[in-house]
Amino acid sequence: MNIQEIPLTANNQFFNISVGEYAINLRLVFRDAAGWIMDVRDSGGADMLCGVPLVVGVDLLEQYPDLGISGVFAVLSDDSREEYPTKTNLGAGSHLYFVQNN
Numbered sequence: 001m002n003i004q005e006i007p008l009t010a011n012n013q014f015f016n017i018s019v020g021e022y023a024i025n026l027r028l029v030f031r032d033a034a035g036w037i038m039d040v041r042d043s044g045g046a047d048m049l050c051g052v053p054l055v056v057g058v059d060l061l062e063q064y065p066d067l068g069i070s071g072v073f074a075v076l077s078d079d080s081r082e083e084y085p086t087k088t089n090l091g092a093g094s095h096l097y098f099v100q101n102n
Contacts, residue, residue, distance in 0.1 A: 001099060001100070001101055002020060002099070002100045002101075003097055003098075003099050004019060004020075004097065004098045004099075004100075005095055005096070005097050006019070006026065006095075006096040006097065006098060007091065008028065008090050008091035008095075008096055009090065009091045010087065010088045010089060010090045010091060010092065012028065012029045012030060013026075013027070013028050014026070014027040014028075016043070019069075019071065019098040019100070020069075020070070020071050020098065020100035021100075022069055022071075023042075023043040024040055024041065024042060024043065024048070024069075025040070025041035025042070025043070025045060026038060026039070026040060026041075027039040027041070028054075028090070030087050030090075034053060035053055035054065035084045035085065036053070036054040036084070036085050036090055037051055037052065037053055037054070038052045038053075038054055038060070038073075038096075039051065039052070040052070040067075048067055048069075049061075049064055049067060053084070054075045054084065054085050054090075054094070054096065055075060055083065055084060056075045056076060056077045056082060056083055056084065056085070056094065057074070057075070057076070058074065058075075059072045059073070059074060060072075060073040060074065060075070061073050070100065070101070071098055071099055071100035071101070072097075072098070072099040072100075073096065073097070073098055074096075074097050074099065075094055075095065075096050075097075076094070076095050076097065077089075077093060077094045077095075078093045078094070078095075079093060082094065
């Protein structure tokens, strides 16, 4: 099993990253009451997945098996009482991980 923490800050952000064997673009935006939202694009910039809320403790890709990404995006929080990353703790108290089974 390969576990990779995605480096994040508590700012809106867009960046290229390799997760497992996949090169993707991630966009994370804070949407007030909706919280942190993630978009995933392929390396060419085409949308793969849009508007996924960052929820602690669930496989964010589970309901999208047709994406072809064999792995799990999961958010974990340092504070077990939090269901969602806050506006200010993304990357510090809440962490996004990609887990790929070998």
